[in-house]
Amino acid sequence: MNYPSSSHHNISLTHTLHHCFSPHDATLLRTDYFTQSSSETRHLQRQESFSQSSSNITNPESLHGSNLTALFSAADIRNLMAHDDNFDEIKLMSLALENGFDTIEVSQLFEEPGSYPGLSLNPSHSTTVSYSVSSEGAVEYSNGVKSASLQGLGTLGGHCQEHANYGHVEYPGDAECSRETTLQQFLHNYTYNQLPSQAAPAPAHHQQMWMKKPNEVKDRCHNSTDTNLSSDEHRAKALRLPFSVDEIVSMPVDSFNTMIAKNHLTDTQVSLLRDIRRRGKNKVAAQNCRKRKLNAILNLEEDVCNLQTQKESLKKEHTQCSRSISQMKQKLNNLYRDIFSRLKDDQGRPFNPCQYVIHCSSDGSVFVIPKHLVKSEQKQDNEKEQKQKDG
DNA sequence: TCTAACTGTCATTGT
């Protein structure tokens, strides 16, 4: 494959962004950016797209392994921002820092009066921000006042990925590019715990969500492309928060408030700190909640099991009692018949079992009486009991 | 491709 000469290193970033990549290209590139595990087909598409859109611009070899600080001058960044209305301070700061700019240089860059409408490191500017990707692949940015197309930034990420993919195929090693991608990953990485090879292609609506402000996004990110950092850790890192996520979450509220007061943090940083703390606490709470719910379910299942065991045991006991009662009844009948057969009347004749019964009175006396008397007596007794109950 | 389990997050409510 032949590449143009490397004499195009110093091309204008603005020119590159606005004239070399169509929105369609940006879409392809961005999509591929999210797709770390590139299939052969996708790779070929990227190559085709790239070669079509940048045939007379850049030398991929020159891009590969290059430092964007060298590739894109501060003036390029200025041009881009002047051209593209608004930049989120976080993104730009991070982008610049990730790309090797000195902190002071970046600050000066951002603080140049009148250079970038709507852009400031002043906390007062850090209002609600949101990002989305238009149907044409342009990254839409909104700070609640204006919105601007950031095709350039999107393309930058895609460009880098393109570069990376060239590297994977023909130019092993692309460490510089990974730095450039960090910002995008920080902003909208749903796969931040994943290895690059595990990352799945992101649907269009993912891109939209990824580009939104963390608070607005259903930021259900679980994995990282390059590290095991959580999204909050990425954000904390990008905003240069002086504490780790664990510290932010676990420190007592007094220490937390003191820390905020003493560190002269911007509104954005304070807001992020509070969000991180809230999310961290809630994450632990949710974990505890699920544990409790699981334990409750397990306990209920155990209760059900115990009750079933108890039921079986009671059934067995009931069966045994019934059997015992039957045996006792049988013994009592045998005893009754035996005793009755031995009883004689005044003339020494045996009693007729059909006409007489052995009767036990309430005071313990035993008589042999005619059956019909027992029946009438039982009736009287029943009536007495009933009267006593009613009375 | 579908599904269930897992997980992080948000919104809400109660303390």
Place this chain on the structure above:
DNA sequence: TAACAATGACAGTTA
């Protein structure tokens, strides 16, 4: 009133 815990609901990821 702020901070926090608890929890239902939702949605993304993964096996």
